Amino acid sequence: MAINLQDIIRERYSVRFYREDPIADDTRSALLASLAALSRGPLGSKTRFSLIAASGEDRASLRGLGTYGFIKNPAGFIIGAVEVAEQALEDFGYMMEKAILEATTLGLGTCWLGGSFTQSSFAKKIGKRADEIIPAVTATGYAAPDARARDLLRRGARSDTRLPWEALFFDGSFRTPLPILGNIQASGYTPALEMVRLAPSASNKQPWRILKDGSRWHFYCQRTPGYGQGSRYFTLLRLADLQRLDIGIAMCHFALTAQQLGLPGNWAVSDPGLEPLNDKTLYIATWNGDR
Numbered sequence: 001m002a003i004n005l006q007d008i009i010r011e012r013y014s015v016r017f018y019r020e021d022p023i024a025d026d027t028r029s030a031l032l033a034s035l036a037a038l039s040r041g042p043l044g045s046k047t048r049f050s051l052i053a054a055s056g057e058d059r060a061s062l063r064g065l066g067t068y069g070f071i072k073n074p075a076g077f078i079i080g081a082v083e084v085a086e087q088a089l090e091d092f093g094y095m096m097e098k099a100i101l102e103a104t105t106l107g108l109g110t111c112w113l114g115g116s117f118t119q120s121s122f123a124k125k126i127g128k129r130a131d132e133i134i135p136a137v138t139a140t141g142y143a144a145p146d147a148r149a150r151d152l153l154r155r156g157a158r159s160d161t162r163l164p165w166e167a168l169f170f171d172g173s174f175r176t177p178l179p180i181l182g183n184i185q186a187s188g189y190t191p192a193l194e195m196v197r198l199a200p201s202a203s204n205k206q207p208w209r210i211l212k213d214g215s216r217w218h219f220y221c222q223r224t225p226g227y228g229q230g231s232r233y234f235t236l237l238r239l240a241d242l243q244r245l246d247i248g249i250a251m252c253h254f255a256l257t258a259q260q261l262g263l264p265g266n267w268a269v270s271d272p273g274l275e276p277l278n279d280k281t282l283y284i285a286t287w288n289g290d291r
């Protein structure tokens with residue numbers, strides 16, 4: 001993992017315009033080596049990842065698979081599969097984001113693509129088994145020099161903005177926003193929370209909410225009404241419940257930053273039964289820290 005993970009997280013953005021060049025051999029080998037280690041998510045689901053060079057057919061098929069935005073000239077795709085399990089989506093989100101941070105460290109651009117890949121040519125390329133799903137793939141390659149400025153979708157999704165701290169993090173109950181300074185700063189977790197805040201999410205909806213409960217940090221998904229599982233759009237396109245991938249991504253940023261700061265902890269699924277924000281709040285998992 002990166003020498004300075006926080007810089008890598010800040011550097012990453014969704015690249016939708018790539019240079020024509022293929023991925024350099026040494027970069028490809030380094031990324032493949034990292035992918036080979038991504039075999040089990042923090043909540044126990046089995047995952048595997050591979051890197052393929054993009055064919056014209058792959059590029060053309062994206063639109064029909066429910067992804068949004070136009071991805072120009074990706075050199076390749078990181079494809080992942082996860083075994084069907086209770087928290088497969090969170091685990092997949094966590095592990096794919098880990099792959100993305102590795103790719104960013106190696107100088108590659110990336111873009112998450114949520115779509116119905118389970119029965120696509122991407123599924124064939126990774127040899128998807130019957131007990132696996134492919135909730136998303138990641139486009140990758142070298143960012144075109146003007147990739148960020150040219151990308152009109154960024155404005156539409158307000159991709160350069162994030163919700164403020166007080167809308168996301170809470171202390172003891174959802175009625176009390178977590179103060180940035182004070183206790184929390186003393187406990188050392190401020191950067192881990194900030195790295196969650198900067199994470200990518202489907203349509204930049206940022207559904208993560210974290211409730212601090214002493215040394216335990218409960219992660220919730222605050223579902224966007226009309227978006228995700230059960231919505232007509234997602235059902236029609238057979239999209240995975242992308243907001244649960246988003247929580248896996250948040251967990252990844254949190255745990256890797258905590259690890260880098262020397263803050264020990266582990267994940268458990270144990271709903272504390274606290275009063276939710278509203279009926280769209282879904283408990284996901286808890287980080288048990290030592291402070």
Ligand SMILES: Cc1cc2nc3c(=O)[nH]c(=O)nc-3n(C[C@H](O)[C@H](O)[C@H](O)COP(=O)(O)O)c2cc1C
Pocket residue numbers: 012013014015016066067068069070111112113114115136153157158159160199200201202203204242245246249
């Ligand atoms: C689970 C997931 C699915 C996404 N699906 C797409 C997609 O289909 N097409 C696309 O262009 N961007 C997609 N994105 C990228 C988001 O739009 C992007 O992360 C968000 O707008 C924030 O912008 P940033 O990544 O540049 O910080 C997806 C992101 C996530 C996490």
